[in-house]
Structures are given as structure tokens and as C-alpha cells.
Amino acid sequence: MVEADNVSMKYNRCKQYALEDVSFSISRGEFVFIVGSSGAGKSTLLKLIIREIKPTAGLMKVFGKDISRLPRRRLPSLRRSIGMVFQDFRLIDDRTVSENVAFALMVTGASRRDIRKKVPHVLGLVGLQEKAKERVCDLSGGEQQRVGLARALVNRPSIIMADEPTGNLDPGTALDIMNLLRSINLSGTTVLVATHNREIVDRFKKRVIYLDQGKLIGDEQKGIYTHVR
Amino acid sequence: MFVSGLGYIIGETFKGLYRNRWMCITSTGVVVVTLLMLGLFMLVNLNIDHITETVKEQVEIVVYIEDQAAQEAVNDLYKQLSEHRQVEEVTYVSSEEHMRRLQMQLGGMLEGYDSALDNPLLASYEIKTVVPESVVELAEEFETYPAVSTVFYGQGYVENLFAVTGVLQYVGMALMLGLAVTAIFLISHTIKLTVMMRRKEIVIMKYVGASNWFIRWPFLMEGLLMGLVGAVVPLVILYYLYQYSIEWVAGNNLYFLSLLPAEPVIRELAKYLIPLGTGLGIIGSTFSIGRFLRV
Numbered sequence: 045m046v047e048a049d050n051v052s053m054k055y056n057r058c059k060q061y062a063l064e065d066v067s068f069s070i071s072r073g074e075f076v077f078i079v080g081s082s083g084a085g086k087s088t089l090l091k092l093i094i095r096e097i098k099p100t101a102g103l104m105k106v107f108g109k110d111i112s113r114l115p116r117r118r119l120p121s122l123r124r125s126i127g128m129v130f131q132d133f134r135l136i137d138d139r140t141v142s143e144n145v146a147f148a149l150m151v152t153g154a155s156r157r158d159i160r161k162k163v164p165h166v167l168g169l170v171g172l173q174e175k176a177k178e179r180v181c182d183l184s185g186g187e188q189q190r191v192g193l194a195r196a197l198v199n200r201p202s203i204i205m206a207d208e209p210t211g212n213l214d215p216g217t218a219l220d221i222m223n224l225l226r227s228i229n230l231s232g233t234t235v236l237v238a239t240h241n242r243e244i245v246d247r248f249k250k251r252v253i254y255l256d257q258g259k260l261i262g263d264e265q266k267g268i269y270t271h272v273r
Numbered sequence: 274m275f276v277s278g279l280g281y282i283i284g285e286t287f288k289g290l291y292r293n294r295w296m297c298i299t300s301t302g303v304v305v306v307t308l309l310m311l312g313l314f315m316l317v318n319l320n321i322d323h324i325t326e327t328v329k330e331q332v333e334i335v336v337y338i339e340d341q342a343a344q345e346a347v348n349d350l351y352k353q354l355s356e357h358r359q360v361e362e363v364t365y366v367s368s369e370e371h372m373r374r375l376q377m378q379l380g381g382m383l384e385g386y387d388s389a390l391d392n393p394l395l396a397s398y399e400i401k402t403v404v405p406e407s408v409v410e411l412a413e414e415f416e417t418y419p420a421v422s423t424v425f426y427g428q429g430y431v432e433n434l435f436a437v438t439g440v441l442q443y444v445g446m447a448l449m450l451g452l453a454v455t456a457i458f459l460i461s462h463t464i465k466l467t468v469m470m471r472r473k474e475i476v477i478m479k480y481v482g483a484s485n486w487f488i489r490w491p492f493l494m495e496g497l498l499m500g501l502v503g504a505v506v507p508l509v510i511l512y513y514l515y516q517y518s519i520e521w522v523a524g525n526n527l528y529f530l531s532l533l534p535a536e537p538v539i540r541e542l543a544k545y546l547i548p549l550g551t552g553l554g555i556i557g558s559t560f561s562i563g564r565f566l567r568v
Contacts, residue, residue, distance in 0.1 A: 120484045122482075123479070124481070139292075147477070147481065148482075150281070151478060151482055151487055199481075
């Protein structure tokens with residue numbers, strides 16, 4: 045589903061590589077943690093997968109296709125197949141919970157009927173049905189992240205990618221969000237979580253890809269964070 | 274029914290304007306004030322042009338015919354003058370007509386004077402030229418024609434008039450261009466600011482898989498509407514302001530200020546302000562949104 049073959053990435057005006065010769069393969073339905081300290085290259089890796097940036101060298105394949113060669117007009121289709129969850133939630137503050145979720149459906153040209161059906165369903169999945177009409181700025185951090193998850197889920201993507209999804213949350217709420225991601229994964233969706241939350245990684249015992257200063261230094265099934273170094 | 278298409282664009286345009294109403298009102302306000310200033314200046318400039326053209330049109334050449342000239346020579350002179358390419362109109366004024374005009378100007382001073390018996394005034398041709406600025410050159414040429422006694426065109430006064438009107442027109446044009454450039458700069462930056470305030474929304478749209486045109490259209494429509502409102506409001510204000518000025522000028526007997534009629538002038542302004550407002554709205558939005566779409 046996601047394949048990196050000697051992928052390197054160097055940003056303009058930077059001397060060091062953000063990623064260097066990284067290779068791995070992620071299959072359909074896997075739950076993978078991408079771990080490492082700040083600046084290890086986790087976010088760069090996610091940006092490469094969603095084709096926000098192109099690799100400087102190497103081959104990055106998503107859904108079996110070299111996404112560096114993907115024409116710009118095909119990018120929306122790629123991104124609709126990948127649901128993104130962000131540390132800072134990236135919600136539109138002056139809109140309601142429903143509107144934020146419906147937004148992701150609208151861009152695909154979904155019908156009103158479809159939107160009316162899918163939005164309450166996905167809000168039910170993340171436990172926010174009761175808050176559908178509230179503005180997101182009135183919600184707690186955990187609730188806002190649930191809205192972010194609902195938005196990522198509503199188009200039924202094949203992959204969910206979360207960049208530090210628990211970074212702004214207290215431990216209890218962080219665990220709730222991770223449990224939600226686990227249940228999403230159990231329904232067959234591939235889940236990639238970039239994090240440096242040691243507790244969460246150790247608790248879930250899933251596949252862990254370790255990055256350090258742009259290099260892949262480990263890739264373990266049922267790995268734990270403490271194995272780094 | 275699908276949400277995409279025209280319905281979506283129109284819906285999102287108005288929702289966007291409503292959600293960001295304060296920013297949109299501020300931006301439109303900047304467009305209104307800028308175009309009002311530009312429109313006001315254009316209005317003044319058009320009228321200065323009109324007044325100077327009216328004054329220039331009054332400039333004419335008077336060719337006095339020699340007293341002893343034979344009728345045939347006088348007829349030849351008329352033919353020569355009226356067939357000249359730079360002459361628009363030739364009017365014959367007899368010596369009796371000159372005397373009558375003089376008597377009217379002087380009032381009772383020439384009372385009892387029998388002009389039929391002893392009229393020293395010469396008959397003349399009054400000539401309107403195609404281009405008022407050519408009077409000096411033409412007057413010199415007409416002086417060389419046979420049967421011409423003297424040529425008068427308001428020597429000295431005409432040269433000064435053309436110098437002053439020329440400077441006025443150039444200064445007006447330069448100031449108007451300066452103001453237009455300022456308006457373009459100010460409006461496009463205000464629209465850019467409106468788009469920048471919503472960059473988060475644009476980036477989120479890109480992440481959830483919106484196509485560039487899907488994002489761009491509502492912003493373009495918003496830019497167009499802001500530009501359109503920003504141009505129409507000053508036109509309405511200027512129309513009433515100008516109408517009032519015309520009435521005030523007429524009411525105060527300032528007839529030398531021959532102002533242009535309101536409706537054609539405002540129509541002329543609309544030809545510039547509406548494309549400028551809407552064009553800047555669209556172009557400002559397109560350029561501003563471009564860099565956020567490269568995600």
C-alpha cells in the first residue's frame with residue numbers, strides 16, 4: 045500500500061537531509077507507528093506519502109503508483125484516499141462540528157443527501173453525535189481531535205495518517221484517540237501514526253518504524269519505543 | 274442533486290462573504306474609498322478638459338479684407354479660405370455688421386453717428402479652425418493671401434491660453450495615472466489580505482482532496498463581487514454629488530463653468546471604474562490564492 049525505496053529528501057537551503065535512504069513497505073490493514081524525536085523526519089515522511097512534497101531521490105509508491113510522477117490533477121483523488129489527522133487539529137474554527145466534517149465530503153462533489161447521511165454516522169463513530177451543531181472552537185482539545193478524525197474518516201479512506209495526534213492532549217484523552225484509531229484499523233483501514241509518545245507506542249505493541257536524524261534505524265513488528273538506541 | 278457546479282460556487286461565495294463579513298466589509302470599504310477618490314478626480318479632470326475645450330473653441334481668426342479689394346479678389350479669398358483643410362467654418366462679416374456690433378458694445382457713445390456715410394471699419398472673414406491650436410500658424414499663412422489687410426487672432430492671449438490649458442491637461446493626466454496606480458496597488462493588496470486571512474481554510478481544503486478550481490472559484494466570485502460593489506457604490510455617490518454640483522453652479526449663475534451633463538459623465542466613469550474594480554477583485558484573488566494552492 046505504501047512503499048519507500050531508498051527515499052531521500054532534502055529541503056531547499058538546508059544542508060542536511062530530512063530523510064536519507066529510507067526504505068520500508070506497509071501492507072493493507074497494518075497499524076504502524078513512525079517514531080523518533082523532533083526533527084527525525086516523521087512529518088517529512090507523511091508529507092511525502094500525501095505528495096505535499098516530492099522526494100529528492102528514491103521511489104515513493106502509494107497504492108502501487110510512483111506518486112512523484114502523479115500529475116497535479118490526480119492529487120485530489122490521492123488525497124481523498126488518505127485521511128489526515130493533525131496535531132493542531134486544523135479545523136475551521138467558525139464552523140460547526142457537522143460543517144467541518146461535511147466539508148471533506150463537499151470537496152468530492154457528494155450529494156446533499158449523501159452528506160446528510162454520512163456526517164451523523166461518522167460523528168457517531170467518534171462519539172460526537174450530540175455535539176454536531178456546536179462550533180469547534182467551543183470544544184475541548186480531545187473533542188476537536190475527534191472532529192479531525194471524523195473528517196479524515198468520512199470519505200472512507202484506505203489509509204489514515206495521523207501526525208502527532210496526541211501531541212496536544214492529556215494522557216487520558218490521548219488514549220481515547222488512540223483507541224479510536226485502533227478500532228478504525230480493526231475495520232480494515234491502514235493506520236500510520238507519527239508520534240514521539242513513548243507510553244502510547246509501548247502500550248499498543250504495533251509495528252514501529254524508528255527514524256533518527258532522517259535515517260531509518262529500526263523497523264519492528266510489535267515494537268516498543270524504548271528499543272530506540 | 275450534486276453539490277458541485279454552479280450552485281455550489283454561488284452558495285459558497287455568499288457563505289464565504291457572510292462568514293468573513295467584517296473582513297469583506299473592510300476590503301470593500303477600501304475599494305469604495307479608493308475608487309471614489311479616483312472617480313472624483315476623473316470627474317474634475319473631465320470637466321477641466323471640457324471647460325478648456327470650450328474656451329479653445331471660442332478662439333477664431335479674423336481676416337480683414339483690404340478696403341480697395343475688387344469683388345473678384347474677395348470671392349477668391351473666400352474660396353481659398355473655405356477650401357483650406359484646417360479651416361472648419363468661414364463667416365463673412367460686412368463693415369456694416371462690424372459697425373452695428375461696435376455700436377452695441379459702446380452703447381450710446383456713437384449715437385448720431387451716420388455709419389452709412391462714413392464707416393471706417395473693414396469687412397472681414399471670421400474663421401473657425403479644425404484644431405484651435407493651429408490659429409497662430411494659420412494666421413501667419415492668411416496674412417500672405419492677396420486682398421488681406423490684417424489678421425487678428427487675439428495675439429498674446431491665445432498663446433497664454435494654450436500654454437495654461439496644456440499644463441492643466443498634462444498635470445490632470447499625470448495625477449489621474451498616479452491615483453489609478455495607487456488604487457490598483459491598494460485594492461489588490463486588500464484583496465490579498467482577505468485571502469491570506471483564510472489561508473488555513475484553503476490549506477485544509479487541499480488536504481481533504483479539493484481540486485484547485487473547486488477552491489479557487491468561490492474566492493474569484495467573492496473578489497468579483499467585492500470589486501463590483503466597490504465600484505458601483507462610488508458611482509452612485511458621485512452621481513448625486515455631481516448632480517448637486519451642477520444645480521449649485523446653475524443656482525449661483527456661474528455660467529462660465531460649463532459643466533458636462535451628469536448621466537453621460539457617470540456612464541463614462543462606469544466604463545473605467547467597473548472593469549477596474551471587478552478586474553482587480555478577480556486578479557487580486559487569483560494571485561493571492563495561487564501560492565496557497567501549491568500544497
